[in-house]
Amino acid sequence: MNNLAIYENEEFGTVRTVVVDGEPWFVGKDVAEALGYSNSRKALLDHVDDEDKGVTNCDTLGGNQNLTIINESGVYALIFRSKLPNAKKFKHWVTSEVLPSIRKTGSYNLPGTYKEALQQLLIQVEENERLALENSEMKPKAEYFDDLVDRKLLTNFRDTAKELGVKPKKFLDFLEDKKYIYRDAKGTIKPYSEKNDGLFELKEYKGRYSSHAGQQTLITPRVREVFRLLLK
Structure with missing residues (x-):
């Protein structure tokens, strides 16, 4: 419990x-x-x-x-x-107060791997930089920094297509046509290695209500900005 x-x-x-x-x-x-x-x-x-x-x-x-x-x-x-x-205000409350509070009270376990340690360090550095900007009365720049941090969130193809204002099928067809992604023998979407320079991330997952497990290709902020320009 x-x-x-x-x-x-x-x-x-x-x-x-x-x-x-x-x-x-x-x-x-x-x-x-x-x-x-x-x-x-x-x-x-x-x-x-x-x-x-x-x-x-x-x-x-x-x-x-x-x-x-x-x-x-x-x-x-x-x-x-x-x-x-005020959905954005809710997000700011969660990211600036709730999550830091959980970290401060020690609810997170110590990182078990070097990669996890780097990820936590990156989060702390970003928070410190944001606070430094606000404390320097550079609010416009602080808000812009928040937006950059937000864009570091990974999204799936469906959500990204909606954000870009295109239909998911059209978005996937575009990525396949330009050789950014392909489907493996099981029909799972995978990025071509030669074009995966920080554009996509593969995430392991396991279903909560079933034994199904596998990899999901997620889209990084970099690819969202790239394709926002390409799809104009």
């Missing part, structure tokens, strides 16, 4: 979090309601990929309950599709 950490926001209400295997997860219902979704269950089903959500048993005021939880990627998926005018 996992213990919940509760975060309160005057505008967005209560968001419960839990750390699973050293990683932060959010109670999906709380995030969906904070972002203005009228049907939280439908929002999680429609907008959050299976590998980005799961179920955990937690001790709540109503006793032990199985709660649907989502990871950071799932939170960003709900933010991206939210019609709430």
